[in-house]
Amino acid sequence: MMNDSKSIRIHYGLRAVILLAFALYIGHLVQQDALNYYVAPKLARWVKLCPVPLVLMAFSLVVQALFGKGSVLCDCDHRLPRSGHRSVVLYGLFLFPLLLGFLLPDRALGSMAVAKKGISLSYPSSDPYQEEFAILAQKLFAQPVIPVYPAIFSETFGAIDIYKHQFEGKEVAVAGFLYPTEAGSANNTFAVSRFLVQCCTADAAPFGIMVDPGKKISLPADTWIKVRGKLHIVHYKGQEIMQITAESITPISQPATPYIYTSTDSIAAWDQLQTAAKTAK
Structure with a gap:
């Protein structure tokens, strides 16, 4: 029928x-x-x-x-x-x-999503981008304070991670949201984090870098902060990772674009961002 x-x-x-x-x-x-x-x-x-x-x-x-x-x-x-x-x-x-x-309010992904997905504190390199990361690493190393631009967030830490021993002791400035890691309960460390999005939030992957604040801080999870400090190699869960020994931690407003995205040409993006930063000064 x-x-x-x-x-x-x-x-x-x-x-x-x-x-x-x-x-x-x-x-x-x-x-x-x-x-x-x-x-x-x-x-x-x-x-x-x-x-x-x-x-x-x-x-x-x-x-x-x-x-x-x-x-x-x-x-x-x-x-x-x-x-x-x-x-x-x-x-x-x-x-x-x-x-x-x-x-429901529209809001960016935060610590709850990180806890479910698991945060990456190292940046796996890919052979096709090895040369590009090498050039980017040279440009980063030449800076008195390495700025981690959101437009090339993962590429910057990818280059640093590949040549982590060369970047030991270098000063860096990075912004992201505070994620209290498992280790943080014992020694006050936490991760300053961002979500890498390829297409949509369904494929969002949390990346970050560990921060040692030197003392206990009262900022809650998901607080957006700018961290400035020196890079050091530490052992975490059986692997070497980079950690920032913080010299300053400043709360900031959540940026209009909270996520990060991959760049098709990190070298060109770095040069453009540096030019724009110098012009702004």
């Missing part, structure tokens, strides 16, 4: 509502400048355009529901839910996450 025309029209209307809700939610994220909490910039530019086709599809469904002839209404050979309860469950699977999206 085929789905009747009236039921199909009702479900067309419900589907139109869901599509419009998605369009409104994306528009809400764009208006609140919160889209960067969920997707990488290269994807965000396309997500911003999604409300247009979503609204057009919803409009098409509404037109068909109101004015479509019964003989041409499509049930796509799928049985509709047999009861109103099942329909509520089916469409609730789409509407409930949207409701949470509207009701």
